[in-house]
Amino acid sequence: MPDLSVIVNGLKLPNPFVIGSGPPGTNANVIGKAFDEGWGAVISKTVSLDASKVINVQPRYARLRASDRGIIGWQNIELISDRPFDTWIDEFKRVKDKYPERILIASVMEELRKDAWVEIIERCQETGVDAFELNFSCPHGLPERKMGSAMGEDPEILKEVCAWVNAVATVPVWAKMTPNVTHIVDPARAALAADCEGVSAINTILCVMGIDLDTLRPQPTVEGYSEPGGYSCRAIRPIALRMVMELAQLIRADFPDRTLSGIGGIEDGDDAAMFLLVGAHTVQVCTGVMIHGYGMINTLRDGLTAFMAKHNFATIDDFRGHSLQYFTTHADLVARQAKARADAKAKREDMIQEDSEWSGDKFVEQSDKLVSE
Numbered sequence: 001m002p003d004l005s006v007i008v009n010g011l012k013l014p015n016p017f018v019i020g021s022g023p024p025g026t027n028a029n030v031i032g033k034a035f036d037e038g039w040g041a042v043i044s045k046t047v048s049l050d051a052s053k054v055i056n057v058q059p060r061y062a063r064l065r066a067s068d069r070g071i072i073g074w075q076n077i078e079l080i081s082d083r084p085f086d087t088w089i090d091e092f093k094r095v096k097d098k099y100p101e102r103i104l105i106a107s108v109m110e111e112l113r114k115d116a117w118v119e120i121i122e123r124c125q126e127t128g129v130d131a132f133e134l135n136f137s138c139p140h141g142l143p144e145r146k147m148g149s150a151m152g153e154d155p156e157i158l159k160e161v162c163a164w165v166n167a168v169a170t171v172p173v174w175a176k177m178t179p180n181v182t183h184i185v186d187p188a189r190a191a192l193a194a195d196c197e198g199v200s201a202i203n204t205i206l207c208v209m210g211i212d213l214d215t216l217r218p219q220p221t222v223e224g225y226s227e228p229g230g231y232s233c234r235a236i237r238p239i240a241l242r243m244v245m246e247l248a249q250l251i252r253a254d255f256p257d258r259t260l261s262g263i264g265g266i267e268d269g270d271d272a273a274m275f276l277l278v279g280a281h282t283v284q285v286c287t288g289v290m291i292h293g294y295g296m297i298n299t300l301r302d303g304l305t306a307f308m309a310k311h312n313f314a315t316i317d318d319f320r321g322h323s324l325q326y327f328t329t330h331a332d333l334v335a336r337q338a339k340a341r342a343d344a345k346a347k348r349e350d351m352i353q354e355d356s357e358w359s360g361d362k363f364v365e366q367s368d369k370l371v372s373e
């Protein structure tokens with residue numbers, strides 16, 4: 001039977017499946033439910049010192065469905081937790097009292113003030129939380145207060161804030177990256193250079209879910225108006241995988257003792273396996289839990305176990321990062337293909353070799369032949 005347990009920054013998790021910050025970790029009650037169901041770790045909804053500034057609206061979600069009506073995309077314009085900091089402090093303590101062996105990670109976010117970051121870290125860690133995730137990535141609402149992705153897209157600011165945090169943190173610190181930048185590696189490098197033990201990626205991708213074609217108003221519609229929000233769920237998985245792969249390459253090359261938590265559209269064991277194959281140590285699920293409930297941990301565990309059994313992998317370390325070796329440059333793909341063709345000494349007649357060979361009559365058939373099996 002494959003062993004799903006992982007050790008990340010010295011923390012022992014029974015499996016790599018972590019509740020991502022958001023509604024599934026929004027109070028002690030649901031965090032306890034996640035532990036009872038068997039999740040490897042829980043990251044709380046993002047906490048700040050002054051929740052009175054956090055004012056949510058309704059509706060705050062919009063969904064995208066595939067032609068079979070299954071949900072593939074999810075937009076939210078939800079802010080961080082609107083629950084008072086003192087309540088969170090009590091609940092962190094209560095959860096750790098009840099589940100001392102389980103891993104509870106506090107997601108925190110503050111304004112660009114050293115005293116605020118030092119206070120939030122010190123007060124949270126007194127409760128016994130096992131690690132921190134710094135939310136540098138919430139794309140809506142909070143950037144107006146220079147919080148969230150407003151910090152996360154500026155490597156210089158990020159480096160400064162991570163240094164404030166790491167000067168006082170006595171438990172591991174992960175920095176959660178925004179995908180709403182051109183090169184995700186730049187802010188990640190800044191966080192790791194400032195001694196964060198790990199990075200998490202990705203948070204949501206800025207989006208406009210759609211326009212109601214009867215009312216002509218954007219969705220989700222609040223009193224007739226809307227704002228761009230954060231896109232999550234299955235549709236973002238390929239983008240998340242690309243970014244996690246790039247971060248894994250950075251960690252391998254320059255920070256080999258640091259860790260990576262992969263996030264974005266994970267709903268089954270195969271999805272998780274892909275993130276582990278491109279170098280993630282753990283995987284997080286947020287929207288999936290909102291759609292399928294906490295019991296989806298069984299699907300995740302069973303699926304990953306089946307994948308490992310199929311390949312005879314006994315532990316996650318046996319295959320973590322295995323697929324990184326197969327990413328290369330386009331020039332290298334061309335060179336490899338030229339060599340393969342020369343070796344085979346046979347040109348494949350039925351495949352497009354040059355753009356001039358595309359035909360109007362056989363266009364779909366020709367496109368089909370160029371798709372990877």
Ligand SMILES: Cc1cc2nc3c(=O)[nH]c(=O)nc-3n(C[C@H](O)[C@H](O)[C@H](O)COP(=O)(O)O)c2cc1C
Pocket residue numbers: 020021022023045046074076078079080081107135138176202203204231232233234236263264265266284285286287288
């Ligand atoms: C409704 C909702 C609320 C979220 N709230 C937070 C949050 O408070 N802090 C945070 O770091 N990420 C938050 N996220 C982002 C998720 O943790 C995750 O990074 C993102 O949704 C992609 O993963 P997924 O496709 O599994 O949801 C939220 C996501 C959703 C859908």
